[in-house]
Amino acid sequence: MTKEMNQHMTKSEQRVALVTGAAQGIGAAIAKELAADGMKVVVADINGDGAQTVASEIDGVAKTLDVSDPDQVSATIADIVSEFGRIDVLVNNAALVPLTAWEDISFEEWRRVMSVNLDGIYLVTHAVTKVMGEAGYGRIVNIASNTFVAGTPNCAHYVATKGASIGLVRGLAGELGKLGITINAVAPGIIASEGVLTGPHVAGFDFVVPMQAINRRGMPSDVAPAVAFLASEKAEWITGQTLVVDAGHTRN
Ligand SMILES: NC(=O)c1ccc[n+]([C@@H]2O[C@H](COP(=O)([O-])OP(=O)(O)OC[C@H]3O[C@@H](n4cnc5c(N)ncnc54)[C@H](O)[C@@H]3O)[C@@H](O)[C@H]2O)c1
Numbered sequence: 001m002t003k004e005m006n007q008h009m010t011k012s013e014q015r016v017a018l019v020t021g022a023a024q025g026i027g028a029a030i031a032k033e034l035a036a037d038g039m040k041v042v043v044a045d046i047n048g049d050g051a052q053t054v055a056s057e058i059d060g061v062a063k064t065l066d067v068s069d070p071d072q073v074s075a076t077i078a079d080i081v082s083e084f085g086r087i088d089v090l091v092n093n094a095a096l097v098p099l100t101a102w103e104d105i106s107f108e109e110w111r112r113v114m115s116v117n118l119d120g121i122y123l124v125t126h127a128v129t130k131v132m133g134e135a136g137y138g139r140i141v142n143i144a145s146n147t148f149v150a151g152t153p154n155c156a157h158y159v160a161t162k163g164a165s166i167g168l169v170r171g172l173a174g175e176l177g178k179l180g181i182t183i184n185a186v187a188p189g190i191i192a193s194e195g196v197l198t199g200p201h202v203a204g205f206d207f208v209v210p211m212q213a214i215n216r217r218g219m220p221s222d223v224a225p226a227v228a229f230l231a232s233e234k235a236e237w238i239t240g241q242t243l244v245v246d247a248g249h250t251r252n
Contacts, residue, residue: 015039016084017231020067020124021094023050025193026143029220030091032058033228039089042080046094067094067120077127086135089231090128092121092165093143099200101154110157117161121168129181138181139231142169143223144242146189149250162187166242173240182239184230189246191218213248222247 017034021027023045031041035058045051048064055062061083065076080087095117100109121142132138145162152159169185176183190196190208209215226245229235244250 015088016042016080016086017089017091018042018044018080018087018124018128019091019093020044020065020120021046022091023047023054025195026188026191026220026223027091027093028054029224030093030143030227031055031060033221033224034089034091034231035060037228037232040084042087044076044094066116067092067124068115070123073120073123073127077124077131081131087128087131088135088137089139089141090124090132091141091143091227091231092124094120095143095161096158097155097195097199097201098158099154100157102156105157113157113161117158118164121165125168125172125183129176129179132181133176133179136180138176138179139235140176140181140183141227141230142166142183142185143227144185144187146187146244146246146250148187149244169242170240177239182230182235184235184238184240185242186223186226186230187242187244187246188223189218189244189249191220191223193220208249211249212246213251216247218247 017039019027019031019041022031022043031043031054035041041058041060042063043051043055043060044063044065046066051062063076066072096113142165144165147159148162166185169183173183190204196202205217223245226243
């Protein structure tokens with residue numbers, strides 16, 4: 001479906017996309033890209049004010065949502081279905097991005113990272129695939145990370161969740177394919193999101209950028225088009241895959 005076609009559709013025909021963790025960074029860039037492709041985008045984030053700001057820029061809808069909370073997830077999905085009657089695209093983007101040496105990772109921190117980065121994907125995907133399955137159409141994209149390929153140190157819990165999100169894509173594609181749903185992962189390299197720029201990961205640019213085939217800092221807008229393609233009807237024949245989007249940083 002082209003952008004022009006989508007813009008001329010009635011409310012009930014327009015594709016609806018749910019992007020989690022979309023108040024800033026890569027998620028916000030994805031929300032803007034999908035809106036530019038003509039979709040109605042639900043901007044969901046634990047930061048409700050940030051979600052509202054992004055949603056207002058793209059004629060989208062904001063939802064305050066902690067993806068690790070089962071009750072919030074089921075209520076949010078029910079709200080979207082009652083408002084729009086459909087969810088065509090799900091981008092599982094929300095995550096905690098810690099930098100903690102192995103010996104300092106407490107069980108509490110381990111559980112919190114698992115809860116947001118992995119349980120959150122389970123909860124949202126499990127609810128949304130019911131809706132997509134009934135419609136016989138769906139596109140799901142998990143935002144993983146090239147840290148799973150690179151084996152980046154000092155975030156073993158994070159890397160474990162990103163590997164698991166790729167595992168879920170591979171393990172679930174067969175069951176979802178029968179329902180007309182594709183599921184893929186996009187694995188970015190280091191990106192100048194708000195989260196990275198305001199945290200300890202920012203130091204990573206100094207040694208990662210020289211290893212990239214393209215030697216500049218990656219921006220959220222460098223990742224969003226790959227996600228938008230996998231979220232489009234054109235990507236019908238691609239499922240169970242992981243697309244690394246890291247300017248050639250990892251290219252063995
Ligand atoms: N920036 C990078 O270098 C990079 C690289 C590879 C992968 N990624 C992945 O891209 C995604 C986005 O990263 P980013 O750098 O834009 O992050 P960010 O920290 O800038 O933004 C993350 C967003 O997720 C939201 N969020 C956090 N916990 C949440 C929860 N429980 N429920 C709902 N929303 C929640 C935050 O409020 C925030 O708006 C993540 O999955 C991250 O792992 C980022």
